[in-house]
Amino acid sequence: ATPTALMVGTGRGAQLGILVGGPQVLESTRRVDTVVLDKTGTVTTGAMAVDEVVPVDGGDADELLRVTAAAEAGSEHPIARAITRAGTDRFGELPPVTDFENRPGLGISAMVGEHAVLVGRPRLLADWSVTLDDGLEAARAAAEADGKTVVAVSWDGVVRGIVVVADQVKPSSAEAVRRLRDLGLRPVLLTGDNRAAAEAVARGVGIDEVHAEVMPADKVDVVKALQADGRVVAMVGDGVNDAAALAQADLGIAMGTGTDVAIEASDLTLVRGDLLVAADAIRLSRRTLRVIK
Ligand code: ADP
Numbered sequence: 001a002t003p004t005a006l007m008v009g010t011g012r013g014a015q016l017g018i019l020v021g022g023p024q025v026l027e028s029t030r031r032v033d034t035v036v037l038d039k040t041g042t043v044t045t046g047a048m049a050v051d052e053v054v055p056v057d058g059g060d061a062d063e064l065l066r067v068t069a070a071a072e073a074g075s076e077h078p079i080a081r082a083i084t085r086a087g088t089d090r091f092g093e094l095p096p097v098t099d100f101e102n103r104p105g106l107g108i109s110a111m112v113g114e115h116a117v118l119v120g121r122p123r124l125l126a127d128w129s130v131t132l133d134d135g136l137e138a139a140r141a142a143a144e145a146d147g148k149t150v151v152a153v154s155w156d157g158v159v160r161g162i163v164v165v166a167d168q169v170k171p172s173s174a175e176a177v178r179r180l181r182d183l184g185l186r187p188v189l190l191t192g193d194n195r196a197a198a199e200a201v202a203r204g205v206g207i208d209e210v211h212a213e214v215m216p217a218d219k220v221d222v223v224k225a226l227q228a229d230g231r232v233v234a235m236v237g238d239g240v241n242d243a244a245a246l247a248q249a250d251l252g253i254a255m256g257t258g259t260d261v262a263i264e265a266s267d268l269t270l271v272r273g274d275l276l277v278a279a280d281a282i283r284l285s286r287r288t289l290r291v292i293k
């Protein structure tokens, strides 16, 4: 009778938009006690937009946006897509770019005309001994306290300003976190983004354990460390950066709206990319397991 019970469970799952990787998944859902949530694209929509363009004192906001938008044109990162879109919306054509280089988890570098441009986390610029001045630091602190992400820009070794980008917390995220807690799971937020922005988002949805400023390759280590602490970990993610962590987790849950790599690395796929369904998926497969036994 067990195969039938399993099919009923997965059939109902399919109705809800949950794809189950295999029967072992049901057992994992029973044991998990911790759920790690990727911030961008999972708790938030991932639909970034430019919120503010702040040139350094005496600088020109239009030039800052034009050069930054051009430099980011070669990047697939949601932050880069937002900045390039803002630039083409405002100026149409953007200046030509050469020597584009991705710096995963940090930003990009490129030549825009004659300028050697860096765009990314303030830490990326700091590696080149470029720092924000007091005015830009103040603008940065205010934006990050609001849960926004600050991208710093320099060219030719001189800081030129910051571009503030933001996405929205998904309307269902707070309710989803509540339901995950009701299932006895402890929620953890994981992100490469800065600590202040991560904590603002976490507070907004009711999460108190935050791992921020985690480099893409280190996300898997956060999952391993939790497991070494004796926790049984579900991980929910959507991005290329999340694939190793999804595979390492005891239960990997991919947002169906995310990348194929993330989906392949996972046990469960949520077709609609809604975190509420993650709670439904865990509840449903626990119930299915009870039917089977
Ligand atoms: P997340 O974990 O939120 O998906 P990533 O690991 O991709 O983030 O990136 C971490 C941080 O590095 C971003 O929040 C951003 O500050 C910076 N960053 C990465 N790529 C870019 C880029 N192309 N342009 C600007 N900033 C970037």
Ligand code: MG
Pocket: 038, 039, 040, 041, 238, 239, 241
């Ligand atoms: Mg992400």
